[in-house]
Amino acid sequence: KVGRVVRQQALRETLEARGVLGQLKARIRAEVFSTLDAESTPRPPLSHENLLINELIREYLQFNKFQYTALVLTAESGQTEVPLDWEFVANELNVREDSSAKEVALLYGLLHHFLSSKEEHKAKLFLKCAATVPSQEPHGHRNTES
Numbered sequence: 165k166v167g168r169v170v171r172q173q174a175l176r177e178t179l180e181a182r183g184v185l186g187q188l189k190a191r192i193r194a195e196v197f198s199t200l201d202a203e204s205t206p207r208p209p210l211s212h213e214n215l216l217i218n219e220l221i222r223e224y225l226q227f228n229k230f231q232y233t234a235l236v237l238t239a240e241s242g243q244t245e246v247p248l249d250w251e252f253v254a255n256e257l258n259v260r261e262d263s264s265a266k267e268v269a270l271l272y273g274l275l276h277h278f279l280s281s282k283e284e285h286k287a288k289l290f291l292k293c294a295a296t297v298p299s300q301e302p303h304g305h306r307n308t309e310s
Contacts, residue, residue, distance in 0.1 A: 190232030194239035210242055212256075218243045219253055220271045227269040 179185040210218070218241045225234040226247075238245055253270060254261055 186232055187235075190235045193232075194235045197236060198239045214241075215243070215248075216253060216256055219248045220269070220274075222247060223250075223253075224269040224271045227272075 176185065179188075218237065222234050222237055222243065225231075225237065237243070250270070251261075257270070257274070259270065259273065
């Protein structure tokens with residue numbers, strides 16, 4: 165019995181070292197969320213804005229090797245498992261790419277743009293609320309009847 169426990173511990177350590185155990189845990193969490201969501205109220209379709217925001221977040225998570233969190237995000241948000249094309253997202257956000265643009269997640273480029281334009285003579289960006297801006301409703305969708 166002691167030998168069996170030692171083998172199980174060695175197997176667990178090996179799976180952890182290879183990152184497999186974390187992937188399995190994340191996949192199980194994602195499947196649980198997906199199953200719970202399927203049993204609850206149907207998810208409304210993703211708005212264009214939420215699709216882009218989710219993709220920016222997923223790209224950031226994957227860039228930083230947060231694969232497990234990205235799996236859970238995909239399952240919970242209803243985002244497609246196949247990431248959107250980088251050029252498509254950049255075009256939708258009116259982002260121009262330079263030679264090093266694809267080396268980092270788009271979110272870093274957006275943040276850099278706003279951080280580097282903080283000079284006093286530049287006006288602050290005025291954010292206005294749009295009808296598609298997320299509310300307290302699940303998955304960021306407003307009830308259009310209210």
